[in-house]
Amino acid sequence: MVAQSDINRAGTILIVDDKPENLRVLSRMLTERGYKVKKAIDGESSLIAAKFNPPDLILLDIKMPDMDGYEVCRQLKADPKTKGIPIIFISALDEIFNKVEAFKIGGIxxxxxxxxxEEVIARIESQMVIQEQKRLLEIKHQKLRYEIKHRKEAEAILYQSRALILSVLNSSLDGIAGMEAVRDTKTGKIIDFRCLVVNPAIARIFNREPEYLRGKLVFKRFLHKLKSNLFDAFVEVVETGKLLEQDFYYESPHSRSWYHFVAVKLGDGFAVTVRDITDRKLMELELQRLATLDGLTGVANRRSFDTAIAREWHRCFQEKKPLSLILCDVDYFKKYNDFYGHQMGDDCLIKVAQVLTKAVKRPTDVVARYGGEEFAIILPNTNAEGAIAISEWIRQKMRQLSIPHKTSTVGNSVTLSLGIAGQVPDSETRPTDLIAEADKALYEAKKRGRDRHVIRAVSREK
Incomplete structure (x- = not known):
């Protein structure tokens, strides 16, 4: 077992402070307790020292000339070589927003x-114990043959450091909990987990005080609300030592949030860290949404169309429902662009897309920009009559919109040619067959004089 004194003697601490007297006091205090001490009097020299020979921990002053402690911390956390070094801020600034900023940028x-x-030593020893605990856990996963030995060391460190890390747990923005397996006395199987350690951040997820959760069997019931097989995944962490890492969505009467958790085996249980990633997740979802849209018209793009036609084909095949596809093209759009200019051409496409979007009513219907001035409408559970009705509605609205088109030989305003294909999907045909028939119908509509629709049935001939 690794003794706490061994951890201290092995530790190297970098002290960053522009006041020589502070450096002397802290250096003496730490050296007497067996720590190796490095010193830096400004932000720039501290960055060089940390990168050249990374310490185990950094004591960082905030108010320094040229580069303050906040900026030093940001640069350290941005560098892969130094981002893992724990940083304890030491400052005369006692306002709450100073402390919040320190934790926000990576201070522990x-x-x-x-x-x-005594306070400084206690907090430093707490962090050194935590760092040693992490190292031991990493070794445990890398060297399974030492699993039992490392597990005992981790358990010993956990219980020895509980009092020291209490302040860290209470101030952490991440939720942290330690769970103990509850086993069936006859079979030895894990039937639930008991909360041993839970900090305020994770208690807020349950909308409970930490004291209410400690010692309780609430974990299994909570997991079943999230995902039915998630409990078994945590059991596997305990039984195999395999790390578990996932995102999950949790909706309570008070909030709707996304979280990311990491669980690692700890004794006959596990330790879990939970982080609120709602802002990041909302941004990712928005980026995913934007990635499926055409940048000009705001309807689905070609990639999204390909995904949707395959999805709806499969669904209609399973349900034996008809699937219709409309391909439509702006008549003489090249002439329109040449005459009115590309800006007016873009405006024309946007207005056409708006008409097509208004033509569909159901969430499963998809309007997409198929390419250039060509659009597509996917209509699940829609027969030929329904597709024709939508096509005629679109042509009527385009006439009402009356976008001037002086160079068109069809009329004085912008018109559309529409090709319709539909069928009940079967094992003899593919989505590409439906697209091909709609494309042929569109070509036929243009050949017959444009500003009209033509419908074709999908051929099953091989």
């Missing part, structure tokens, strides 16, 4: 000047 603790020697 905050000590206010003037400091007490």
């Amino acid at each position: 603790d905050y000590i206010t000047k003037p400091f007490q020697e």
Whole structure:
């Protein structure tokens, strides 16, 4: 087992402060307790020292000339070589927003000047114990043959450091909990998990006080609300030592949030860290949504069309429902662009897309820009009559919209040619057959004089 004194003697600490007297006091205090100490009097030299020979921990002052402690922390966390070094801020700034900013940019603790020697040592030892615990857990996963030995060391460190890390747990923005397996006395199988350690951040997810959760069997019931097989995944963490990492969505009466958690085996249980990733997830979902849309018209893009036609084909095949496809093209659009200019051409396409969007009513209907001035409408559970009705509605609205088109030989306003194909999907045909028939129908509509629709049935001949 690794003793705490061994951890301290092995630790290297970088002290960053522009006041020589602070450096002397902290250096003496730490050296007497067996730590190796490095010193830096400004932000730039501290960055060089940390990158050249990374310490185990950094004590960082905030108010320094040229580069303050906040900026030093940001640069350290942005560098892969130094981002894992724990940083404890030591500052005379005692306002809450100073502390919040320190934790937000990556600090793991905050000590206010003037400091007490016992407090500084206790907080440092807490972090050194935590760092050693992480190292031991990593070794455990890399060397399974030492699993039992490392598990005992991790358990010993966990219980020895509980009092020391209490302040860290209470101030952490991430939810942290330690869970103990509850086993069936006859079979030995895990039937639930009991909360041993739970901090305020994770208690807020349950909308409970930490004291209410400690010692309770609430975990299995909570997991079944999220995902039915998630409990078994945590059991596997305990039984195999395999790390578990996932995102999950949780809706409570008070909030709707996304979280990311990491669970690692710890004794006959596990430790889990939970982080609120709602802002990041909303951004990802928005980016995913934008990635499926055409940048000009706002309807689905070609990639999204390909995905949707395959999805709806499969669904209609399973349900034996008709699937219709309309391909439509702006008549003489090249002439329109040449005469009115590309800006007016873009405006024309946007207005056409708006008409097509208004023509469909159901969530499963899809309007997409198929390419250039060509659009597509996917109509699940829609027969030929329904597709024709939508096509005629579109032509009527285009006449009402009356976008001037002086170079068209069809009329004085912008018109559309529409090709319709539909069938009940079967094992003899594919989505590409439906697209091909709609394309042939569109070509036929143009050949017959444009500003009209033509419908074709999908051929099953091989």
